Amino acid sequence: MTPSSRWKRLWTAVDARLALHNFLYEVPAYANTLPYVLGAITLAGLVILVGTGILLGQFYVPDPGAANQSIRAIITQVPAGEVIRGIHIWAAHLTVIVLLLHVIRVYATGAYRFPREANWAVGVALLATMLALFYTGTVLRWDQLGIEALEHNTAFAALLGVFGGWFSPAFSSHVPLLTRLYMAHVSLLPMLFFILLVTHIYLVRQHGISAALVRSEPAAVRYTFAQHLKKAAGYGCIMLGLALALSVIFPDGEGAAPVSGIEVTKPPWLFLPLYGLENLFGLQGLWGAVIFFLWLLAVPILDRGRAPGWSGRRRALAAGAAVMAALTGLGMFAWLTQPVAHFH
Amino acid sequence: MIRTRIRSAAAGGAAAAILLFGLSALPATPAAQLPATPRDALTLVRQALAALEVSPPDVAVATERVIKALFAQDTRGVDMPRVRDAAQALGAEDATAAAAYLMQALHPAEAEPSGVDRTLLVPVRPRFTATPAVYELLAAAALLIGAGSLIARK
Secondary structure, three states, X not given: XXXXXXXXXXXXXXXXXXXXXXXXXXXXXXXXXXXXXXXXXXXXXXXXXXXXXXXXXXXXXXXXXXXXXHHHHHHXXXXXXXXXXXXXXXXXXXXXXXXXXHHHHHHXXXXXXXXXXXXXXXXXXXXXXXXXXXXXXXXXXXOHHXXXXXXXXXXXXXXXXXXXXXXXXXXXXXXXXXXXXXXHHHHHHHHHHHHHHHHHHHHHHHHOOOOOOOOOOOOOOOEEHHHHHHHHHHHHHHHHHHHHHHHHXXXXXXXXXXXXXXXXXXOOHHHHHHHHHHHHHHHHXXXXXXXXXXXXXHHHHHOOOOOOOOHHHHHHHHHHHHHHHHHHHHHHHHHHOOOOOOOO | OHHHHHHHHHHHHHHHXXXXXXXXXXXXXXXXXXXXXXXXXXXXXXXXXXXXXXXXXXXXXXXXHHHHHHOOOOOOOXXXXXXXXXXXXXXXXXXXXXXXXXXXXXXXHHHOOOOOOHHHHOOXXXXXXXXXXXXXXXXXXXXXXXXXXXXXXX
C-alpha cells in the first residue's frame, strides 16, 4: 500500500465519522486573500489566547490581596511563565488589531447590507465582547493600571444607574469585584464570545462570503473553505511567532501593588479614544462608548442602498472615515496629555 | 404602512420608557459611590509612591499627597521624618530620591496588622537580555513566522 493510498483510507475513515467534507464547500478566490481572511485570523488569535490563558489560570490568584503577588510569581517562579504571559498579552493586542482591521474591511466593502444585517449585529456584539475581554484582562493585572481600570468600571456602573448593577461592587458585597471580573474574563465572556462566534460563522455559511468590491474573480480557479482555514492557520502561526518575539524583546512586567483613590495611569491604546472623551467631558464621556456601539449597530439601517462599488456608498464611507478620524484624534489627544483625575 | 409606523413608534416608546426608568435610578453625583480622598498618612504615602512609580512620574500628584500626609492625624505605620525628607526631595524635583524616602517611610507599616509588604511596592520591570535561552526563543519565533508564511502562501 502506498503512503498516499494509506492517507486516503485514513481520511475516508475519519470523514465517515466526523463529516469533515462539509468544510470542502467552494468559496470564491478572493475569499482567500488577506483582507477576507482577517476574521479567521482573529479566530486563530483566540485559540492562542485561550491556550495561554488556561496556562496562566493555573497560577493566577483572583483575590485583591494576592493577585499582584501571583503575577510576580508567574513572571519569576513559574517555568516559562514570563514568556507565556508575554504571549498572552501581545497576542491580545495583535488579535484586537486584526479584529479591528476585519471590521474596517467589512464596513468598507459594505458587507453589512442585505441580507447580512443580522450578522453585522452579531459581529458588533463580538467586537464589544472582545473589548470587554481586553478590559477585564487589564483589571486582572492588579497593579495601578488595573485598579484604575476597575474604578472606571465602578464609575460606569454609577453612570448606568439601574443597568449598572452587575458592574457595581455592591452587587455582591462578599465577593470582590476583581474576583467577579476574573470570572467574567475566564468564563462568562468566553462563553458569550463562543455563542456569538458560532452564530457568526453559521450566518457566514448561510449567506456565503460577501461579494468582492473591486476584484473580479477568475472563474477557472476553485477554492474550498478548508483552504481558507489553512490560510488562517498559517497566519495564526505568524501571529504566535510575532507574539513570542515581542514577549522576548519587550517583556511585560508588573507594576507595584495598587492603591485606590488616585489616577496616575492612562489606559491601553485601545481605550485611549474613550479616555480622551473622558478628559473632555468628565465621566459623562464614557457614554461615548455606548454611542459608538449604537452607531455601529445602526449602520445597516443608515446605509440601505444596494448600489454596488464605492461610488454608490459615498455617504457611508465618508461617515466611516469621519468616525475613524475622530477616534484617532481623541486617541492622540489622550496619548499626548498627562493622566487626568476624573473622579478623585 | 400606518400599522408598521404605529408598531415601530410603540416599540420606540417602550424602549424609551425602559431607558428612562434606568436613568431615573442615576445617583445625584456618580462619584458618590467612589472612595473619598483618604485621611490617613499610610494610604496617602502609598498614593504618593504610586504617582512616582508611573512613567513619567507624576510629581504634582505625589507632592499633593505628601503634603496631605504631613498634616494627617492618623500616622500609624508611617515614619514621618522620612515623609518630610520625601517632601524636600520633591521640592528639589528629585522624584527618585522622593520615592526612596517614601519607601523607607513605610517601614513601620510592615509590622502593622494591615501588613504592607514593601517588596510588592517595587515594580517588576524585566528587560531584554541577550542570553542563549532568549536567542533560542527568538529562533523559535522566526521558525513559527517562516512556517506560517509557507502555510499561508501554499
